[in-house]
Amino acid sequence: MTADGLQLIVMGPPGSGKGTQSVALATDIGAMHISTGDLFRYHERSATSLGDQIQDFMKKGDLVPDDITIAMLKDKIESLPDSMGYILDGFPRTLNQAISFDKMLTAGNSKLDLVICIDVPERQLENRLLRRIVCAECSLVYGSHVGGEYDEYCKNCGGKLQKRVDDSDKEVIGHRLKKYMDLSLPIIDHYQAHGILHRIDGTGPVIEVTTAIKRVLASTFKGTLSFNY
Ligand SMILES: [Zn+2]
Numbered sequence: 001m002t003a004d005g006l007q008l009i010v011m012g013p014p015g016s017g018k019g020t021q022s023v024a025l026a027t028d029i030g031a032m033h034i035s036t037g038d039l040f041r042y043h044e045r046s047a048t049s050l051g052d053q054i055q056d057f058m059k060k061g062d063l064v065p066d067d068i069t070i071a072m073l074k075d076k077i078e079s080l081p082d083s084m085g086y087i088l089d090g091f092p093r094t095l096n097q098a099i100s101f102d103k104m105l106t107a108g109n110s111k112l113d114l115v116i117c118i119d120v121p122e123r124q125l126e127n128r129l130l131r132r133i134v135c136a137e138c139s140l141v142y143g144s145h146v147g148g149e150y151d152e153y154c155k156n157c158g159g160k161l162q163k164r165v166d167d168s169d170k171e172v173i174g175h176r177l178k179k180y181m182d183l184s185l186p187i188i189d190h191y192q193a194h195g196i197l198h199r200i201d202g203t204g205p206v207i208e209v210t211t212a213i214k215r216v217l218a219s220t221f222k223g224t225l226s227f228n229y
Pocket of ligand 1 (some may be wrong): 135137139154155156157158159161
């Protein structure tokens, strides 16, 4: 399946597998996977001017302001070859970010093609988060470790695998999920109003969810997309 220039967003609550799905999908359709978390880390490490600004906010424990996040995304998207599409993972976090991003695209005579929202019931999310470990370097998620046994290093980048502090406590998890719901509902409404939102059942195995997303892409972009899966 190739998807020239498709501009996609994959959203979903913590534990929905949106990171895993974004990476799998990007590989399958030849698009760039863009994680805002990874971009923050890249700019901090490379000490770019954006990185310096980001660090100031992170040090104070403040959120990175939307205009800096948007500038960072713009920079990344403009660096891609013309025919290359992308999948945004972890963005937008707020309705304001969604609106600012729309404006940025409109200014460049462009628009989002599709927003995929992965739905998983809260109870299942809680269980997944309690069991998962993540790479400290690239944030790749490793699911279902049982009884504390898991690999020590990331198969993707060799980074150290660890249990996130905020994945250990049911109360903290509940708070994060609630915060996600509060922030994401207006975003979902926004994309729904634009007629580009597709909801996907994220309760099944990773491969099934990937296939479901690819089916949506195939039916949405019939004629513009060639696929052989
Ligand atoms: Zn890694």
